[in-house]
Amino acid sequence: MQYLLLLILGFCGVHLFKMIRLYLVLMEHRLPLWKFVLLYLRTTLVNLIIPYKLGELYRIEEVARLTGIWQVGVLSVVVDRYFDILALFIWLLPLGFLPGAGFCSCLPLFGILILLGGLVYAAVPGSFAYLNRFLIKRKASARSMAALHGLGIVKGWYDYAARLVRGRAFLITFTSALGWGLEMLTLYALGGYLKESFVIHDFGKYIDAVFLGKEFMPVKDSYVLLSVMIIAAMTLVGYLLRLIVRPACRHDRTA
Numbered sequence: 380m381q382y383l384l385l386l387i388l389g390f391c392g393v394h395l396f397k398m399i400r401l402y403l404v405l406m407e408h409r410l411p412l413w414k415f416v417l418l419y420l421r422t423t424l425v426n427l428i429i430p431y432k433l434g435e436l437y438r439i440e441e442v443a444r445l446t447g448i449w450q451v452g453v454l455s456v457v458v459d460r461y462f463d464i465l466a467l468f469i470w471l472l473p474l475g476f477l478p479g480a481g482f483c484s485c486l487p488l489f490g491i492l493i494l495l496g497g498l499v500y501a502a503v504p505g506s507f508a509y510l511n512r513f514l515i516k517r518k519a520s521a522r523s524m525a526a527l528h529g530l531g532i533v534k535g536w537y538d539y540a541a542r543l544v545r546g547r548a549f550l551i552t553f554t555s556a557l558g559w560g561l562e563m564l565t566l567y568a569l570g571g572y573l574k575e576s577f578v579i580h581d582f583g584k585y586i587d588a589v590f591l592g593k594e595f596m597p598v599k600d601s602y603v604l605l606s607v608m609i610i611a612a613m614t615l616v617g618y619l620l621r622l623i624v625r626p627a628c629r630h631d632r633t634a
Contacts, residue, residue: 382568382572385565385568389562389568389604390544392561394423400462400555402415403547403550404544404551405451405543406547407543408446408451410446413617417618417621418442420610422441424611428607438455439453440452440457441458454543454627462551463556464492467489467586468490469482470556470560470582472486479580480579480583483583485587500537500540503537507530510526514526563582566602568581568597569598575597
């Protein structure tokens with residue numbers, strides 16, 4: 380019974396913090412709460428069903444449709460994934476030093492992605508200012524004008540990305556870290572409920588199984604199936620409530 384209770388609380392907590400993380404990224408676009416919740420549920424469901432995170436393409440399309448800005452659709456997913464990997468790296472690195480645990484095979488790749496993303500984000504403002512000033516001082520030519528146009532596009536993308544994280548980077552990372560911590564707790568509870576061994580040492584293997592498909596893990600497969608069933612049910616309930624509540628709201632406004 381205790382495993383079942385932990386499983387329920389952990390699963391709800393995982394998706395609550397993942398939802399908060401995405402909300403923090405999209406906060407300045409002020410999406411209505413019910414639209415945002417349904418966006419999270421349906422895009423998460425698609426992501427669970429389609430392998431290798433290809434469901435993120437659907438999330439890009441949906442965020443772009445709701446915000447009306449396609450760059451935000453792309454960058455919201457990129458930013459969300461970046462901080463998700465950063466928080467996961469923060470968990471995986473110390474776990475690798477536990478006796479008998481071993482390091483996750485994905486850890487070097489995550490480290491490289493985090494480093495590259497941070498370097499690019501830090502380098503763009505200064506590089507743009509210098510190159511823009513340098514090209515403007517040169518004699519105008521088709522090549523320099525094309526370079527200025529290209530720089531403008533890069534700076535525009537940077538500005539969109541900066542607006543998604545400015546002042547909220549720590550909160551986004553923190554909520555993502557809490558989500559991963561609760562996912563470990565959920566996997567432990569699921570393992571106990573199914574009588575399948577899963578301890579904190581196994582988390583790196585779980586991540587390898589998710590991202591690389593390196594080995595069969597009953598707990599991982601059961602967790603994915605359970606997630607699909609619960610998120611599908613929640614999505615269905617969400618849309619049913621929407622159908623019920625919206626006509627009632629219209630009736631109240633016309634009464």
